[in-house]
Amino acid sequence: MSVSQRVRGIENTKETNMISIKNLHAEVEGNKILKGLNLEVKAGEVHAIMGPNGSGKSTLASVLAGNEAYEVTEGTVDFDGADLLDLDVDERAKEGMFLAFQYPVEIPGVSNINFLKAALNEKRAHQGLEPIKAKDFLALVQEKSELVELAGKLKNRSVNEGFSGGEKKRNEIFQMAMLDPKFAILDETDSGLDIDALKVVSHGVNSMRSPERAFLVITHYQRLLDYIVPDFVHVLYNGKIIKTGPKELALELEEKGYDWLIEETV
């Protein structure tokens, strides 16, 4: 392969999809939630997914991350060349997927820092890298925790235990920054946050925007999109995307609600 071809090859990757979801059907406990969802996200892009309660937003996040409570019954998901649905939960993460949980889990007895170190080193091993040096790890923790104003709050603490709602969400973004994913899903990361926490979280996300990374921002409220400005807004309803538009679509939805779109679809 010549140099020019290789360069073109790299350019091509940027043009191809980070994630390509085709005709995705999924159900939980026999209830069909996703009913033929299609979505393509390219590297460097930020896509927002909005929709009324029960439309399937969080199901989409869970299915992509590999939550076994959900069963995929039809469809394909290509994740940067890999068959995503064939990968176990941890393999997806090792391949560069990250899910910021809507409800971060409290895990008493598991240290925040040790768990993150284990996660980072498993990912590094997967990439054929040596475990991170203790000193470098601590420096990274310092840098990334400052980003979300959590510095000093993580030492000697169990995962999310005793954290306020805002701290839990900031901890999600902190973990994202530590693990440096190529595709991050934020599942209602803004819900319940006060304006200060929202700014901190958004700042953390925005500082990570790059041409190599893509984001899927799931939210119920338009307000978040003032801070994390998306390239595309999709409306999810009844398990399908019924409308896609530019960032202005979010404002329109805020003003007019979803009913006009739903009527249009029906």
Added chain:
Amino acid sequence: MSVAILDEKKEKFLQALEANFGASDLLSVTEGLEFPTRRAEKWKYTRVNAISKEAWQMGAGVLDNVESYNPFPELDAVSIYVVNGQVAYISEDLPEGLTIESEHDEEGALIRKNIFTALNYSLNPVSLKIIATKNQIIGKPVHIIFVNSGELTTAQTRVKLVAEQSSFLHVMESFVSADSAKKWVSHVNESDVQANANLTISKWQALGENGYMMTHEFSQQGADATYTSNVVTKNGTWTRNDSWSDLNGKNGECNLNGIYQPKGKEHIDNTTTVDHKVPHCESNELYKGVIYDASTGVFNGKVYVRPDAQLTNAFQQNSNIVMTENGTMNSKPELEIYADDVKCSHGSTTGQFDDIALFYLMARGISRENAKLMLVTAFFQEVLDEMKVKEYEESLIVN
């Protein structure tokens, strides 16, 4: 009819022991003591027929490379090796204030708590006695390694502990197998914790496949004394740990901690009795288990608070995770309170593995196996913190 069958079974069992141990008169020693059946409240979930049907014999008292069976070779301790119930080696370098001796038990010493304790005294008349002298802080633990080997062998062992006034002593007892032959270990502890003394017994049970293990732990506490019993059941086909703790002096503290993680078809039963006889005492029980595969766990805890035992604090907690649909946990914490000014609580929780926590860890890139280890370790951490035995923490999870 059924009594006759039981009698016949018992007679056959005792005859084999008499022949193989050169003992006599076991029938009269165990008169009125029968094999427990599941009709007995304390034996509701645990059957003894795997033991009562066999003809047990004494194992050889020597074994090559006995040190290689020490599960904690790095531990700085006074070491004692016991092979198939017979003392093989006692460290000569004893710290000041520590005495280790053999004691020939008179007939009257026999504890007729049940058929197994009565047999323990009859089959082995010699106790190992460890004494911490008054006011002496014994700086390193005494570690007794009980190594067992041979098909259908039984070790009937007894360790008596005396912590004299204001002394401090930690005795660790590790039970291991040299092979996977069927064996039965029946072990008695009698502890005398005198005024203001602090005694801890820590047991590590790892008899493995075909290991049948019983412990019978008796403790008597004086005023201001602290007694702690830690038991980790690492593995073993069948395990029954019985303890009877008497608080006889004011301001005594009794702590019982247990960890178990049965796998395959293993059976593990912790049955405890704490007796608050006097005022101002405290007891804490914390037992946690993870039940894998088709294994069974039992927790049977009883706390008595006698009429005189006002201002008692008694806490009892048993928590379990059952990993599969085939696993079983029977948990029965009980308080029997006859005093009116006391603070007592008991709790029992048995649940499934936290799949959401597992998903969370895995979603960060941690493999399923490591994530499970992390969660199980976290579950046990509270008990490990109470036990304060570093070696257990390091060896519990590693297979």
